[in-house]
Amino acid sequence: MRSMVWFRGKDLRVADHQPLLEAASQGEVIPLFVLDDFFFSSERAKELPHRMQFLLDSLRSLEDNLKHLGSRLLIASGRSVDLIPKLAELWKVDQVLAHRWTEPFARERDLRIEASLNALKIRFRLFEGETLGTPGSVRNQSGGMFGVFTPFSKAFLRDVRVAPPLSAPKSLPPIPSHLDFVGASIPSMDSLGLKTNPRVQTGGEREARSRMKHFLAESILGYGDRRNRMDVEGTSRLSADLKFGTLSARTLWHAASGCYGLNHDGSVRAFQNELLWREFSHHLLWDRPTLLKKPFREAFEGFPWEDDDAAWKAWCQGRTGYPIVDAASRQLLETGFVHNRARMISASFLTKHLLISYQRGESHYMKYLTDGDWAQNNAGWQWSAGCGCDAQPYFRIFNPVTQGETFDPNGDYVRRFVPELASLETKWIHQPWGAPDKSRKQLDYPDPIVDHVFARQRFLSVAKQHLAKEKP
Numbered sequence: 001m002r003s004m005v006w007f008r009g010k011d012l013r014v015a016d017h018q019p020l021l022e023a024a025s026q027g028e029v030i031p032l033f034v035l036d037d038f039f040f041s042s043e044r045a046k047e048l049p050h051r052m053q054f055l056l057d058s059l060r061s062l063e064d065n066l067k068h069l070g071s072r073l074l075i076a077s078g079r080s081v082d083l084i085p086k087l088a089e090l091w092k093v094d095q096v097l098a099h100r101w102t103e104p105f106a107r108e109r110d111l112r113i114e115a116s117l118n119a120l121k122i123r124f125r126l127f128e129g130e131t132l133g134t135p136g137s138v139r140n141q142s143g144g145m146f147g148v149f150t151p152f153s154k155a156f157l158r159d160v161r162v163a164p165p166l167s168a169p170k171s172l173p174p175i176p177s178h179l180d181f182v183g184a185s186i187p188s189m190d191s192l193g194l195k196t197n198p199r200v201q202t203g204g205e206r207e208a209r210s211r212m213k214h215f216l217a218e219s220i221l222g223y224g225d226r227r228n229r230m231d232v233e234g235t236s237r238l239s240a241d242l243k244f245g246t247l248s249a250r251t252l253w254h255a256a257s258g259c260y261g262l263n264h265d266g267s268v269r270a271f272q273n274e275l276l277w278r279e280f281s282h283h284l285l286w287d288r289p290t291l292l293k294k295p296f297r298e299a300f301e302g303f304p305w306e307d308d309d310a311a312w313k314a315w316c317q318g319r320t321g322y323p324i325v326d327a328a329s330r331q332l333l334e335t336g337f338v339h340n341r342a343r344m345i346s347a348s349f350l351t352k353h354l355l356i357s358y359q360r361g362e363s364h365y366m367k368y369l370t371d372g373d374w375a376q377n378n379a380g381w382q383w384s385a386g387c388g389c390d391a392q393p394y395f396r397i398f399n400p401v402t403q404g405e406t407f408d409p410n411g412d413y414v415r416r417f418v419p420e421l422a423s424l425e426t427k428w429i430h431q432p433w434g435a436p437d438k439s440r441k442q443l444d445y446p447d448p449i450v451d452h453v454f455a456r457q458r459f460l461s462v463a464k465q466h467l468a469k470e471k472p
């Protein structure tokens with residue numbers, strides 16, 4: 001049996017990789033990665049600089065790991081829909097094995113590839129591995145999808161047994177000799193017209209493992225209390241690893257519960273609960289592929305978002321005059337990461353204080369986040385804008401000052417990313433406009449671009465009017 005194992009960018013690992021293990025147990029294995037123009041044309045690569053940097057690191061690490069096991073990662077350049085069937089035929093493979101993706105465009109691509117392979121009498125086998133369970137498998141009592149997180153998570157914990165992770169193969173057979181192939185190599189950031197950002201996390205399976213070990217040893221206990229604090233390192237920072245699959249969600253799930261047991265101060269369960277938020281967003285997108293284009297709450301369609309370009313620019317650059325919002329925007333641009341609480345505050349501010357469409361914010365985040373993921377990012381933005389899956393109605397509007405004071409009580413997060421406020425007394429750090437004139441005038445920092453009380457009222461009345469109009 002000769003198998004092609006198609007690594008697709010969300011499974012850049014050798015451990016807990018069922019397609020690889022299965023292929024290795026059946027005979028010859030050809031590991032392949034396609035530099036698809038969809039991501040690797042220089043136009044497209046510019047739209048995802050941090051994700052690309054992490055992906056290239058992870059590919060190099062995968063290349064090393066496969067070599068270490070006795071095999072090799074072949075790299076081909078072109079469109080996967082054309083290349084996979086073409087190479088499978090050329091190399092006379094019996095089957096193509098890969099992990100399933102959740103996104104609608106990927107599902108459509110898989111159907112096309114499957115049809116081409118079937119016409120060649122080559123099997124196409126897709127495996128689970130991106131999520132903890134199988135998207136679409138957790139159902140409510142009437143057999144439908146869950147639209148709210150808590151009942152979803154309860155049903156998941158009741159009905160799904162998260163499969164234990166598989167080991168990496170001990171060794172792999174060498175690539176079959178005489179393959180007709182002029183391979184490409186992993187591109188450099190330079191060749192894609194991108195600059196390396198030293199503050200972006202390093203990708204790769206080994207790095208992922210060491211981040212996981214560090215988190216489990218140092219931070220998981222107390223996670224429940226600290227995870228909302230923007231000023232401390234209280235979270236795992238494993239989101240990009242999960243996104244690119246340098247670590248599988250199943251591995252992390254079991255490592256977390258294996259570490260201290262579930263009952264120890266509730267932190268392990270609190271952490272697993274966040275993994276379930278990830279799971280929820282993937283299950284949602286599976287059931288509602290239109291989510292990437294339309295709001296979950298249909299009544300929000302046609303919402304009168306405003307095109308205020310000056311406000312948009314101020315938000316993107318971190319110059320809104322609200323320190324916690326600005327710290328989030330600058331953390332994104334500088335490091336490719338934003339703390340979850342800061343994402344919620346920042347997204348709420350853009351959509352509710354500035355009335356700018358969540359879809360604009362969503363694309364900006366997709367551009368700069370290293371962990372930018374269609375399902376999770378979309379769910380996070382829709383939740384924050386009030387049009388997504390949320391038990392609460394649209395009128396939760398974060399107050400950026402009280403949020404800052406609660407979750408960045410000493411102002412350390414703000415000082416780190418908004419250094420022009422570093423010398424400000426803690427009492428004014430989240431509302432510099434209140435500081436005495438003398439210290440305020442020395443700051444090169446704008447006044448708030450919108451008043452909180454005014455913005456809150458404005459959003460509530462616009463939303464109320466729109467939703468009333470939409471009611472049948």
Ligand SMILES: Cc1cc2nc3c(=O)[nH]c(=O)nc-3n(C[C@H](O)[C@H](O)[C@H](O)COP(=O)(O)OP(=O)(O)OC[C@H]3O[C@@H](n4cnc5c(N)ncnc54)[C@H](O)[C@@H]3O)c2cc1C
Pocket residue numbers: 227235236237238239240242243274275276277278279281338339340341343344347365369371372373374376377378380381384
């Ligand atoms: C507006 C907005 C946009 C977001 N965009 C993304 C995105 O593109 N990619 C992404 O991975 N996460 C996204 N999130 C979720 C969350 O902010 C990040 O997963 C988290 O901040 C990553 O940090 P961490 O790995 O230290 O998280 P931890 O607190 O250590 O959590 C562990 C893992 O659980 C998952 N997770 C945690 N919180 C959430 C959540 N609220 N929703 C879904 N999954 C979660 C992540 O995979 C995370 O790595 C977004 C949230 C919001 C509000």
